[in-house]
Amino acid sequence: MATLATFLRRFEAQAAPQKERRPALRVEQDPYRLRAIPNSDVYFFCKKIDNTRLVREADPRARKDCWTTIGAACAVVVLLTTILMPAVAGTMAGYRIQELRAEEQRLIDERRVLELEEARLLSPARLQQLAEGQRFVTPAPGQVIHLNPRGDGSLALNVK
């Protein structure tokens, strides 16, 4: 595939003979010789150039333009940041709020599950089963002593 340069040059090459309008001279070519590859006569080679002794000439105008551009760019960045900051902060806060809402709902659900578990553990049938397992019995008459509070609250009346 031809490069762009070759492509353009091809037009120039086509235009040049039209300008001169020479009679076409057909050069007999060796039919066994291969056609030249485009730009096959271009060779790349490195040439060492020592620039160390060159010093850039001071150009105050260019420097000024440079700093002006940098300043303008910074100003644009600050402006954009200032304009976009609330929106970004709002979006981040939105993420956080949704996370917290989901967390709140999860905790509410978890609390309900725990309340259910607590209710199961405290069900009278289970407590009865545990009590029977521990061989607890209902106190016999006379075993339960009700303490009547003394006036000053120090001790029960029926305690010596």
Add this chain to the structure above:
Amino acid sequence: MDPHERSHANRRLAWLAGIILLWAFAIFGNLIHLQVIRHEAYLRLARNQQQRVVEIPAPRGSIFDRNGQPLAMSVPMASISVNPQHLPDLDVAADILSRILEIDRIALYGRLRNARDTGRGFLSVKRRIPPEQAESLRSLRLEWIQFNQESQRHYPNGTLAANVIGSVDHEEHGNNGLEAALDDELAGHAGTAHMLTDVKRRGIDSRLATEPHVGSAITLSIDSRVQFVAEKELARAVQEHSAKTGSLVAMNPNTGEILAMASYPTYDPNKPPAPGEPVQARFNNSVSVPFEPGSVFKVITLAAALETTDLRPESLINCGRGAITLFGRTVHEASNHGYGTIPMSLVLAKSSNVGAIQIGMRVGQERMYEYLRKFGFGRRTGIPLPAESPGMVRRLSVWGKTSLGSVSMGHEVGTTALQLARACAVMANGGLLVKPRILLKRDGVPVPPDPPERVIRPETAIAMRQMMEGVVVNPAGTGRRARLNGYTSGGKTGSAQIFDFATKRYTATYNGSFIGFAPVTNPAIVIAVTVNGTRGTRGFGGVSAAPVFKLVAEEALRVLDIPKDLPEELPENERKDQKAQPEEANDLPVAGLGEAPVLEETPQGTGNGAEVVTAAVQTGPKVPNFQGMTMRAVLAEASQMGLPVLVDGSGLARVQQPPPGAVLQSGERVRVRFAR
């Protein structure tokens, strides 16, 4: 440039410009198509992509007992579904889901394959999975597993109060009990919110679309501790007496609050109805199944007599030596007892059928019917439970010649256990008909009680209480087994033969029942017990139902912290020890209680390092001699000495119990009978 060449170039430029213009037109046209013509469609697509509708859960309201113990509550559960068209690999999906969800892998694979082949975009894999399974699946972070939140109703106490609370169907709609009756209040309505999400479906912002309505939390008057004992003892009694069903209602007579409502058989509302399960298990026998009450109804007859006739508890009634003939129909006493002329109080204590008929005849049909209605029989109580039966009280116009006699002893009428408990509460609270309450609070706001209606005079109620106490206290009374330890109690037994509508005859099976209250002076609880389908004399109410009353009442009074009004009866061995002591020991201020309890240890204690303090029971003061004194003088002296006195009659004090000089035990009262 050559003109010819220039014209070529111009033509080419014109073509290029034309192409670019067409291109611009095409873009512009497409823009119009996208932004104007298909605006709504693309907006919808964009919203579908960026927004999702999230459900704000609103669980069904919980049901609590009076102490805040949950009886029913809904818990969010995850349900698992997949889009079979988006499954990367059916084998892998079936492996993962079947292993974690503990379902059959082959069956699941078949369902997935079938759903994919038929082009279905949704397949529910398993509903309401346990939280640990949901957590396991979530931890896999697989995009093709969809979690849908659902709610599941749980009854943490299993069968406890199942017939009262009821149950829900698979969509959490109540189908029985309070769950059905209060479905509108309990049901929650989930809200929705539009949530803006990012590409990873994380929420950025949300906007409420519809407000969620959480179901109301209901607090019942039921005490789960009393309910547990009631159900346990009722089940034991039904099984012991080979009965078919049973019901029990425990009520606060002053407020009408239902403390326990038990039915046998019962069921576990956590489980769906099993095939072949008896339908009766889901009935609330206490409110839905009326029965002939039998002798417990004599309480109503006697109360009507005290209100409408000059009969008093001591009035003598001729019991006809055990039989009475009414218009060719002869009615006998139970167990062929033959009572002569006995006081009205003994008619109740001995449950004389003939005596009750005689008293009913004195009352008369019209007034008897009026008092049946006044006591609330034949109409619903208004308790918010489904399928409440009004019972059966026939219109007066269709009463037969012997109907009055039958009604007087509790036949030809149908009542529910709840109606009996309410009628008994009239005696217990001084003559007021209260409306039974089972709802204490809605969302923490107390439900105001309905005002009671006066049915009988207070003095009639007190007289009835004393007579009903005689049923329990009198050695000849039928309710001896209902005597409580540490509390006074009153009640009435009932044993009604069950009528077979197929053969139009009474069968040999009974409705054994008991209604009672305790303590007698200021009743804190009323209990009605019925055991249906008992056989033989062991199935009579005094044997089958009265012990249930005793056990439930003792436990309920203990739970409710009602102070004892009688000294406790010590076990047999300790009683013998006390009898062995000399009589003077009764005067000692400190009675031995066996091993004294250690109440506290003082750090500065000497000797053993801890001071053991002993508990002691004080004996009461000696009872003075009230005989010959007027009522005013008796009350004044008793008040001065701080003695509780129960007076009866009018005139001068003739008889007193305990006798003069006796030591009044803690909780004991002095009964003084006056006569002219």
